[in-house]
Amino acid sequence: MSEEKPKIGVFVCHCGRNIAATVDVHKIAEHFDADPELIAKEEIFLCSEAGQENIKETIRENGLEYVVIASCSPVHHGDIFAECVGEEMNKYMWEMANIREQCSWVHDDMDEGTEKAIALIRGSINRVKEHMPIGTMDVPVVQEAMVIGGGIAGLHTALEIADKGIKVHLIEKSATIGGNMVKLDRTFPTDDCSMCTISPILFDAISEENIVLHTTSEVMEFHGRPGDYHAKVLKRTRKIKEDICTGCGECTTVCPVYFRIQPTDKPSVEPPVQDKEVIDGFLDKHSELRNSLIPVLLDVNEHYKYIPRDVIQYLSFKMDIPVSKIVRIATFYKAFSLEPKGKFHIKVCLGTACYVRGGENLHDKIQQLIEDTPEGMFTVEAVNCLGACALGPIMVVNDEYHGNLTLADAERIIGDIKGGDGE
Amino acid sequence: MNRIENAAALEQLRTKAQEERKNIEVLVAICGGTGCETSGSTTLRAALEAKLKEKGLTNVTLKRTGCHGFCEQGPLVHIEPADILYTNVKDSDVDEIVEETLIGNKVIDRLLYKDPASGDAIQGEKDIQFYAKQTRVILDNNRRIDPASIEDYIALDGYAALAKALTMEPSAIVDEVSKSKIRGRGGGGFATGRKWASAAKVEADERFVICNGDEGDPGAYMDRSVLEGNPHLVLEGMILGGFAIGATEGYIYVRAEYPLAVQNLEIAIGQAKEAGLLGKNILGSGFDFEIFIYRGAGAFVCGESSALIKSIEGNVGEPRAKHIHATEAGLWGKPTVLNNVETWANIPHIVGKGADWFLGIGTEGSKGTKIFSLVGKINNTGLVEVPMGTTLRELIFDIGGGIPDGKEFKAVQTGGPSGGCIPADKLDTPIDFDELTKLGSMMGSGGMIVMDEENCMVDIARYYTAFNLDESCGKCTSCREGTERMLDILQAICGGEAKPEDIDLLKELAHVVKTASLCGLGKTAPNPTETTLQYFMDEYMEHIDKGVCRAKVCKALIKFSIEDDPCVGCGACAKRCPVDAITGELKKTHVIDAEKCIKCGACKEACKFGAVVVTTGGGE
Known part of the structure; x- marks a missing residue:
């Protein structure tokens, strides 16, 4: 050289x-x-x-x-x-x-x-330096994509690709798409409802024409190069005809595996409870019913004006029902409260018959009237129909009905209670 | 009471009870329904009892009965055989009633019902328009029966239908009910006979009947009055139904808000057990049947059949899809017949008097009578029972006595939060399951809320949407989120902040909620909005375009002020104002500070001179 x-x-x-x-x-x-x-x-x-x-x-x-x-x-x-x-x-x-x-x-x-x-x-x-002079030729390309995993990330990816007009195969191992996110209640840090975020995405994914959903499926083999990849997918049978199923969920309620998931942390000793005889009395009273949880809770709520924590734990032990389920029931039904109610529990009816006769003004008025009272004295609740519609507007103070109320009547009744209780 | 061993023993007991009742010289019936008790019938009864004792009137029998239906006029006292109805009776009237009427045989004019049109005092029930125009198949016995007395019920042919049924083939009873064409009184109007027949034919080791007394529709309290006033009628219907479909257990699901209904049912069940009308080997027929009371816990959605069943099973009341009907797999997965209180109450009448009798009442598609709770802006509020086919106009103006204070009728709301608002020009529609559905409303359980010119229809739509949002169980997104978005728009309209195009969005949302929700609650939640949009669009547009609420309800669009002329400067309004927005010297016209005013209306109520006026819109 x-x-x-x-x-x-x-x-x-x-x-x-x-x-x-x-x-x-x-x-x-x-x-x-x-x-x-x-x-x-x-x-x-x-x-x-x-x-x-x-x-x-x-x-x-x-x-x-x-x-x-x-x-x-x-x-x-x-x-x-x-x-x-x-x-x-x-x-x-x-x-x-x-x-x-x-x-x-x-x-x-x-x-x-x-x-x-x-x-x-x-x-x-x-x-x-490794390059060599080459020519060009046309090769057919398969304009399709495969996304593995039907969780929130996979769904998003699949939708983005599909949106570009490219057919996507979405491979998901389990029977349903949605991944971990569907199991969450809220998401960090915005505290958004998890299902509210993902359900439109789930819906988009199943209704998007460019997405082919392969659930209960796994990728077994994968090779090839851009434009010409080959994948072997194992598609397990779900024993459910997908085109007929409407997703009503009835089958899940009888599936033995689904119901086998029960909490195992039942305490071995009976938890202590206030007024044990009273609670046992409620349990006895309704023992002839096949399921007495709600009747017992109603009695408990009536007795204490709310459902105390220790009673929930006691009932959970005695009735062999998870605490979480009792709390779910107690928060679903309006008759129950987990917080103590005021000494005077006022229910103002906002049923239609009372509403058209000015029930809402009455409710606002009562709210004002009790503003300066000590905590624990009054609880005011707006309820939907107390069933004495001919006499609207109506309020009930500790089970005593007051009908055909004017704002002045309400002022008088609340005033009497305040005066009487103050001494 | 001794156990009644067979049908013959029941007839003996009936004859005896009837004889006893014939010997009653004077019967004073005091209504003990919740309405009259609220108006003071409990202390009234005690006062009357004491007075009778004091005077030693042994020929007078005092009876506490169920609801008579005329709740607006309560407390009601009905004296037989003279047929005198005293209304709005106070404790202080007791002396006069005893001295004048019971001893002196004189009618006290002052206590009689005054016809709102003519002002005339009317003595007996039969002459009062409210009662005269009704056909009271179910309610009539309410004023004759002490709900705590099984003998009272038996004396009025009680349990005769059951005795008859127990001699029939169960399938023949189902056929009779099918033949009567009775449709469910709970609202949907499904053929009861078909329900029974399908539950009876499913192979099962157990079957159930359920009485749906979870009367949650605001403005409706028919079922309450039947359960409180005549509990044995419902029990008889259920035992009969149980026998017909081969059930061994029945459940009555009652709202927690109805303590008197629960109490009276408990008494009735206890009596029926003692008499052998419940339990083992009923009337010697070999048929066993038990009834349990199940109190609701305050969830409106539990009025829906599948949610109600979930609730009895001890779960949260979330409805399920009904690909499989309750008649095949209902309570505890067994065939279940669920009917409304009023439906069960009709059964003894149908079986006792025959399907042909029932077919003679009503219209082609809707047979029998229906109980309505006629409430809201109407003179005679209360419970009315009319044959199907009666027009809304007859119900509201003839029986209900029209609108109070000479105001103008605007709409009647039927079907509760699932129903719709029917305008004045549709008042001649006959009451019938199909006719009401055609108008976009529905029969519902029987709430009938009358509205006048002072009710804003947009506000009513907003009210029902808020109700449905509150009561949605949250299972379906369309119902949970959709009703909330609808409410946003309705609130914006009421607040004068909406744009015309919001109406289109509202309609679209209503369509989605209706189409995509699982149960009856969501499927019908947009009805109040859709019907008001259909019939009262001009009110919507006034709110949006002009900022006018013609009914003067929507607080953002109204203004309170005091007129110079009528105001005498008494200061009553200023005293009542909770926010000190009213100022003025004594004997001079007062002024409301619009900045401070919260539009509570206390001043308007306080003013005796009509000086406080409400205006709407920017003008004037």
Whole structure:
């Protein structure tokens, strides 16, 4: 080798200040130009006509074999440079180093940026040496995608791809889509209702024409290359005809596996409870019923004006019903309260018959009247129909009915109670 | 009471009870329904009892009965055989009643019912329009029966239908009920006979009957009055139904808000057990049947059959899809017939008098009578029972006596939160399951709430939507979230903040809630909104375009002020104002500070001179 001529051209772009602001382009060009194997040049805009001309001229004059262009992303200007290089040599004999999106835009330190750009370019130099001149041919491509996992991330991905008009196979191991999110009540940090977030997405996914859902399925084998992947999917039978099923849920209520999930932390000793005889009395009273939970809770609530915590635990033990279920019942039905009610429990009827006769004004008035009373004295509750509609508007104070009330009547009744109780 | 061993013994007992009752010279019946008790009938009864004792009137029998239906006029005292009805009786009237009427045989005019149109005092029930125009198959005995007396019930042919049924083939009873074409009184109007027949034919080791007394529709209290006033009628219907379909247990699901109904039912069940009309080997027939009371716990949705069944099973009351009917797999997964209180109450009449008798009442598609609770802005509020086919106009103006204070009728709301508002030009519609459905409303359980010009229809739609949102169990997203979004829009309209295009969105939401919800609650929740949109669109548009609420209800669109002329400067309004918004010197016109005013209406109620006026819209 008498004379070592540079055979790789490195072109570094400033992209105005886009790259040059965080990467020292001049230093990079000098760095690579010092290598005898390389010839490096810099340009304000490589994509401009002048920049392209510079590339072509340099290739021609130096008989370059390879080219590395350090600028933006291949998606952005890859085609322009391929065409530019292709005019002088085989159009696959070049590489692109993305020192804009992957470097200058994500860094703000000049030294670091420059160092990383050098590393990126060096990588491209090493890769371009492996290139061989090739031609082009047309290959059919399967425009389909596969997404594995039908949780919130998988669903989202599948929907995004489907939205671009590409058919998606969504593979889910379990019988239902939705993943872990459907098992949550609320999500952090916004405290949003989990189902409210995911259910429209679930619905979109099942109604999207471009998504083919494969539940109870697993990917067993996978190979191929872009445009020609092959996957072998094991689709397990669900023993339910999907096209007939309406999702009514009746089958789940009789499934023995579903019901086998029972809490196992039942205490071995009877938990202590206030007024044990009273509670046992309630249990006895309703023992002839096949399920006496609600009747017993009604009695408890009537007795204490609410359902105390220890009673819930005691009932859970005695009736062999999980605490969670008792609490669910106690919060679903309006007759129950988990907080103690005031000494005077006022129910103001807002049933229609009372409403059209001014029940709402009455309710507002009573709220005002009790504003200055001590806590624990009054509880005011608006209820839907007390069933004495002919006498509306109505309120009930501790089971005593007051009918055909005017605002003045309410003032008098509440005033009497306040006066009487104060002494 | 001794156990009644067979049908013959029942007839002996009946003859004896009837003889005893013939010997009663004067019967004073005091209504003990919740309405009259609220108006003071409990202390009235005690006072009357004491007075009778004091005077030593042994020929007078005092009876506490169930609801007579004329609740507006309560407490009611009915004296037989003279047929004198005293209304609005106070404790202080007791002396006069005893001295004048019971001893002196004189009618006290002052206590009689005054016809609202003519002002005439009317003595007997039969001459009062409210009663005269009704056909009281179910309710009539309420004023003759002490709910705590099984003998009273037996004397009035009670349990005769059961005795007859026990000699029949069960399938023949089902056929008779089918033949009568009775439709469920709970609202949906499903053919009762078909329900029974399908439950009877399913193979099962156990079957159940349920009485749905979870009367949650606001403005309706028919079932309460039947359960409170005539509990044995319902029990008889259920025992009979149990025998017909081969059930061994029955459940009565009663609202927790109805303590008197629970109490009277407990007494009745105890008596029926003692008499051998419940329990083993009823009337010697070999048929065993038990009835349990199950108190509701305050969830409106439990009026829906599948939610009610879940509730009896000890779960939260969430409805399920009805691909499989309760008649095949209902309570505890067994065939179950669930009927409304009023339906069960009709059964003894149908079996006793025959299906042909029942077919003679009503219209082609709806047979028999129906009880309505006629409430709201109407003169004669109370319970009325009329044959199907009676027009709304007859019900509201003839029986109900029209609108009080000369106000104008605007709409009648039927079917509760699932029903709709029917406008004045549809008043000649006959009451019939199918006719009401055609108008976008429904029969419902029988609440009939009359509204006048002072009720804002947008506000009514808002009210029902808020009700349905509150009572939605939350299982279906469309109902849980959809009703909330509908309420947002309705609130914006009431607040004068809506745009015309919101109406389209409201309609669309209503459609989605209706279509996508599982149970009756969600499927019908948009009805009040849709019917008011259909019949009262002009009111909606006034709210939106002009900021006018013609009924002067929507607080954001109204203004309280005091008129110069009528105001005498007495200061009564200022005293009552909770926020001190009214100022003025004595004997000079007072002024309301619009900034401070919370529009509670206390001043308007306090003013004796009509000086406080309410205006709406920007003008005037």
